[in-house]
Amino acid sequence: MNEEWTLRPIGHVESPYREGFGIPRQSGVVPAATGLLIPTPEWQQPAAWQGIETFSHLWLIWVFHAKRHMQPGDSPAVRPPRLGGNRRVGVFASRAPVRPNPVGLSVVRLLDVTEKDGRVRLHLGxxxxxxxxxxxxxxxxxxxxxxxxxxxxxxxSSPPERLAVVWGAAESWLERLDSATVALIEQSLAQDPRPAFHADPDRVYGMRIEDMDVRFVVREHRAEIQEIVPDRK
Known part of the structure; x- marks a missing residue:
């Protein structure tokens, strides 16, 4: 068979992650990563979502819109971070983001369903x-x-190890951020967003969360937040 299908999005997600680096490698590992699913105009009518509030979790089928997908000639094996970035497995034995088709699958928590002026919003965690x-x-x-x-x-088969998170030189921000944002930053750093082959304790990483650049180092199984730089608007 040599068929092609045209798929049209039914909505998009508003997420606290503004760039690829630092996005959790699996859904659910950062419960504080909350956001919205905004349906497209044709799917905003409440009838399309009737009854969905009775479920605690949802499957999202989505597009890697900011990632290249595999091309002819690419290796069919990948190096998962969980295996240290050295051992290879087949792409279909992994959840690597670079795939033959740019399609992702996530299970997320449904926190709430709201409606205003006949427009539905799904609140997700x-x-x-x-x-x-x-x-x-x-x-x-x-x-x-x-x-x-x-x-x-x-x-x-087992959850990945987590880093301890300390605020270090950025401790003053604890008084400036609300508890939800603090939890989001700490949970995002705890899952160690670095590439698996990075082990330089002096390297400063920057992760975009909401409207902030969170800069940190990793030393002795701890993520130390060095600085938080707000976006300039």
Whole structure:
């Protein structure tokens, strides 16, 4: 078969992550990463979402709109960060973002559904998506079917280790930020956004979260926040 399909987004996500570096590698690992799903005009009518509030989690099918996808001649094997960035596995045995087709799948928590002037907004938690990500479809997460009791996780069977997070020279920001933003920053850094092969304790990294550039180093299994630089508008 040599068929092609045209897929149209049904909405997009407003996310606190404004660039690729630092986005959680899996959905749900940063519960404080909250945002909105904004349906396109044709899918904003409440009838399309009737009953969705009875589910605690949703599957999002989305597009890697800011990533290149695999091209003919690319290696079919990838190096997952969980394996140290050295061991290769097949692309279909991974959740690598560079894929034959730029399609992603995330399970997120449904926090609330609101409606104003006939327009629906879905409030989501545990996002692992770049701000502006197009959403192709939404499906309810059904526990009896989506959580088989005999499921095996292969080489990713256990959660990744987390870094301790200290505010260091940026401690004064704890009094300036609300608790939700503090939790977002700490949970995002704890999942260690560095490439797996980076181990320089003096290297300063910058991660864009909301309207801030969070600059940090990683030393002795701790992420030390050095500085927070607000965007200049």
């Amino acid at each position: 545990g996002l692992d998506l770049l701000d502006g990500t197009p959403i192709l479809d939404v499906k309810p997460h059904v526990p009896y079917a989506d959580c088989p009791p005999d499921s095996r996780g292969g080489w990713a």
